[in-house]
Structures are given as C-alpha cells and as structure tokens.
Amino acid sequence: MPQKAKKGFLTSNLWVIIAVAFFAVFPLWSPVIWKHLATEIFIIALFAMSLNMILGRGGLPSFGHACFYCVGGYTTALLTIKLNLHFSVAILSAPVVAAIFAAVIGFFSVRLTGIHFAILTLGFSQLVWAVAHKWYSFTKGDDGITGIPVPAAFQAITPYYYFVLVILIACLVLIRIVQNSPFGNSIVGIRENRERVTFSGLKVWHHLWLNFVIAGFFAGLAGSLLAILNRAVFPDFGYWTKSAAAVLMCIFGGVGVFIGPIIGAAAITLLEHYISIYTFYWQLALGCLIIVLVMALPGGISGYIQDRLRAREEKRITPEVE
C-alpha cells in the first residue's frame, strides 16, 4: 500500500492559492470588458455550483433551477425599486426569498426521482416564469425591470468584481463545508443507494429537502448578483433553457468533481462569448460541441483530467509487472 504523504496546508491547497492570487490581481491589467465577463462567470459559476448540489451530489436531475435564480434577481430589483430599500438589504433578502421558494417547490419535488423529478421542477419553474412574464403591474412582464440603483462604491466594475469574487469564495467554502459534513455525505449515500440509507434510519426526505433549500439559497444569491451586475432583471432568467444550460455546464465541467461546475460555467460562457463575436449562429456551434462532448468525454472536462491524473498516479505507484 502506498503511504499517502502528509502534506502541509500550503502544498495541498497550492492550486487554490494560485487561482485566488491570479483572480486577485486579474483586474489590475485587464480591460473593462474582461472584468465584466469574469464577474459574470463568477456569478454563473455560483449558480452552477448550487445546481450541482442537487444534480451531482444528490443525483436528482433538476430542470427548474433557474427559477431560484430568477426569484433572487426579482427580489433584489423589486426591493430596491419599489420599496427603496438599501442595497445590502436587497442582496441579503434575495437568497432568503429564493430559499423559501425552494422550500415550497422542494417539498413536492424531492419525493420523486429521475424523469419525474426533472419534470416537476421544470413545471414549477415555468409557472414562476409565466407569472414573471405576464404580471405587468408587478414585474413589468417581458420588459423586465431595469434601472436597479447601485451604491456609488459599486458603480465601477472593479470594486464589484472584488465584491463578487469574495462572495464566490465564501460560498465555495460554505458549500465545501456542507458537502464534507455528515449531512453532505448522507446526500451522496442517498444518491448511491436510497433504500439502504432508508433502512439505516435516516430521514431521506428531510435530507433531500434541506439540500434542495440550500441549493436554492445559493442560486438566489447568484441571481441577485447578476441583477446588480446588469442593473436589470428579465423573466428569461427563469426560462427552462437557462436551467438546461446550467445542467449542461455541470455535465460539461464534470458533476463528480467539486470545481467541475465552475470549469463548465467558465468554458460555456467563454465559448458563447467568443463564438458570438464571429458568428450569429453560436447555438449551432454550441449544439455541435455538446454532441461531440457527450460522445467523446462522458465524464466532463474535469472528470477527464481527474481520470488522467489518477491513471498517471497509479502508474507511478504500482510497480511494472513483467
């Protein structure tokens, strides 16, 4: 048996430190458009991470996650514009309201699995979308709400970039803690063998429900951050294609790896951005890419890298058999 060497904090978290250091100095030399794009990627990454709590860890294919994203965005917009509440109140209440929505939707959804779960979450999110899309007197319908006031400190992109970066890192740490807790492990246990976990006396339903609510909480926060970045919300935040895109990001990056959704979110957002510079038909390119990806890399990008690394590691530690 190979002895796993005990590494120090610095070496074991080397890549994390490099990444954080890179993004901390990134705005110093990059143009505004890149900073804007990077901020957007952070927000979408948070959204994809929250989905992966249900999709990757829980093994439940949610196709309605954009609903909480949309709710978070609208909460921020309505609180700041209609009630003139302070920015901080709006940003703090968005995830709470999203979590309440998640509690209601999750209450009905987590009893189901597989295709039925996908459809029920999809149905609920479309209901929310339809209301946001049509209720002109309250949500301004398909025009969306524009002109969200932003405090002077966040008017420029650079401070907001750092603000979002700090929130993202904090959320990643929180998600990591949740996933490594006994609670997080039992979610994986439920995914692997629901029956056995039930027999061991765990309340499966409660665990999945709580997991759903936590995921909704983070998605709502992401929606709120995006609303502030764009100074606007639109009902299409919650349309089913947004949910499908998030599922795509998770799978593209790899559902089985912690940072998989972040890689997927970054890859898809960058691809969208750069392909749409060259052609109007970026969806055709993206569609073809998805098809190629599913055929060639079923574990996603990070899953593929992890497999390679593991194979190399095994090659190194197992002596060659002649």
Next chain:
Amino acid sequence: MTGWVLMSQFLSGLTTAMIYFLIAAGLTLILGVLKIMNFAQGGIYMLGAYTCYTFIKAFGGTNSGFWLTLIIAPVAVAAFFCFLEVIFMRRFYEKVGLYMLLLTYGILIATYDMARLIWGWIIKTAPMPPMFQRPVAIWGHPFPLYNVFLIFMGFFMFFLIWFVIRRTAWGKTMRAAADDREMTAALGINVPLVFTSVFGLGAWIAAMGGALVAPMGGMAADMGIDAGIVAFIVVVIAGLGSLPGALLAAFICGEVQAFGILVLPEFAIAFMYLVLVIVLIVRPWGLFGKPITIK
C-alpha cells in the same frame, strides 16, 4: 351572443389542442418505447413547419401541391432525424439518461440555428391552399375552414397512430421492445432497427404537426423551443407513454388556455403550468400513467 363566444373559444381551444397533441404524441411514443426524453421534439416540429413552407412555395401554392407537401415534408424531416438517431443516439440507450438529455438538447439548439441559417431570421408564412381560403358557417357564424380540417386531422392522426401501435406487426414489435429489449432481441428481432423506426415515426408525427401549422400563421426558429415545453407538459399530465392520455391532456391544455384568456387574460399561459403542477402533486404519474412507488 355569449353562447357563440363560448363556442368559438371552445373550437379555437380544440384547434390548439390538436397541435399540442401532434407534438406530444411523437414525444410520448419515443418516451414509451425508447425510454428517452427527447428535447429535440420541438425542433422536429419547427423543421416540419419550415420544410412544409419550402415545398408549398416550390409547388406554387396550389391545392394538389399542399396535399403533396403533407406527404413529402414530414417524411423528409423524419428521414433526417432517423439519420441522426443512427449516427448519434443509438449507442446511448444503455447509458446514463442524463447524456441522452444533453444530446437531444444539443440537437435542439443546433436545429434552431440551422433553421435560421437556411430560412433566415424573418418570420415566414406559408400560403394557405386555395381550397381552405373560405370560412364555414357554424351556428350562422363564420369559422375558418382550415381549423376544422386541423381538428379533423388531429383525430385522424390519433386513430392512425393507435392503429399502427395496436393492430400491426410493427406495433407489436414496438411494444415488445419497449417491454423487454433483451428478450425481444433474443427472439431474433433487430431491436436497433425497431428503435430507429420508432424514432422516425415519432419524428414524422411531430413534423406532420409542424407542416399542418405552417399555413396558419408565422413561423420562427424559436417556435420549437416553446412547442417542446408544451409537449412535455402534455405528456406529463397524460402519464408517460400514454397515447389516449396525450389526447385528453392536450385537450385540457388547449381548452384551459382558450378559456383562461376569457377569465384572466394576463395569465393565460400560467394556467397550463398550474394544471401541470396540480396534476403532478396529486398524481405524479399523470392521468393515465401507472402509479409509481414513492419512497
């Protein structure tokens, strides 16, 4: 007067219901036999409409051209999707369902841009065949003849599909393959071929729906994305894989929308989703589906 208002809402709801049924019927067939959720179904419907437009134009907008189009266009679209099934989808039936979802989603967004690439960004309208360019009188009020034809076609297609599945040898192999793939293969039936044919039939039905819709109004590339979601709602309300259920669910959705406009015009689309959510909470397996055990 109000009697006629209700009647005309009912008829327009029925027309919508028939369109929903045609999109959903192909989906429910594919879901029932192949056990995959085909996101591309809306894309097939959209391509059916555009192909119909091209053929009607090519035949000069005549009556006989229209009938010929109804025969050729859906078959052409179905053939294209059979080709895709053989190349891409065939090898994924045994793997995790999530990949299949992504694959069909990829095909959906690719067809979306493909249509814009071929037919352009401007909304197109296929000419109405001359024989349908007049209204019929119902209770002394004019009603478009084409809508009557569409309602008739909806029922006709229902019986045709039902006949194929229940009364032909092809339908029998389909049902056998849906029940037990391995056993059917062991009996010497070419299961991959059966699957391709089922996918083709499902695509043909959706493309027929698109072709029938083409002369009714403008078509845009994103009609597939909206139609796809409606098809899902219908299939889920019906119960996965149930054909009579799909007809009933399409009827409910069409009528709820038509009468919803009278009651609360703002929320007409929301009503359909509300029906979906209520059905899923009360009967998660749908109106006609088999109960699933919930742990």
